[in-house]
Amino acid sequence: MPKAAWEMVTVPKKDGGLGIIDLQKQNEALLMKNLHKIFNKLDIPWVHLVWEKHYRNGKLPGTQRKGSFWWRNNLKILEKYRELTVVQVQNGQSCLLWKDNWIDGSVRAAKLKYPELYSFAKNNNISISNALVNNLPNHLFHLPLSTLAFSQLQALRGNLEDLNALLKDLVTEENLPQKTD
Structure with a gap:
């Protein structure tokens, strides 16, 4: 005891x-x-x-x-x-779109920020890089979306566009591996 x-x-x-x-x-x-x-x-x-x-x-x-x-x-x-x-996204390959905290540097995953949209997701374990490549709604979500899910999709698209612009800024010729002869 x-x-x-x-x-x-x-x-x-x-x-x-x-x-x-x-x-x-x-x-x-x-x-x-x-x-x-x-x-x-x-x-x-x-x-x-x-x-x-x-x-x-x-x-x-x-x-x-x-x-x-x-x-x-x-x-x-x-x-x-x-x-x-909180994830600082580099190439998006090891960051999950729905489960990792990447939006606006907050400790809140997309599945919590956009719960209605998350309920329509086809793949709950998709990486950000795959989501950016397959960004058409029919690839990522079961359609048709509800009105609330559609408005959350618009907000998520804004987050992804901001992230995509940031990623393009990070990948410049200076950051690419240099060839050595």
Whole structure:
């Protein structure tokens, strides 16, 4: 039978607790660091291995629940990671249109900002780059749209146009890889 509540035990010593680390929170924090490395495609051998082994077909992490027990543990906290992060879109390949927080730098995913439109989405796991390529409503949504969904589509199109203009500004000749002879 426990002698003290776990919440009290993990309180820092200076605040009257025992200062014991909550291992579950510590583990989640370390797993989130792994997710950060994966989504930012850091130049680390194990990151390259994960992308090559599990996601070379263009599917993004979290859309398929496969891999080692270690990787599946990372994916268990993916939703929490997405809730806490704001994405700075580079090429849009590893950013999900509906689930990641990319609109106006806010911590609010498109599925929450445009819930009626999201209910008509054909693919809930589409990346931003694929959405920009297949931006016709019949490719992205089940038609016909409701009046509210159509007005949300107009707003989402505005967000995507702003993003597309920003991406075109980022991809200039200066940013392209240079040929070496």
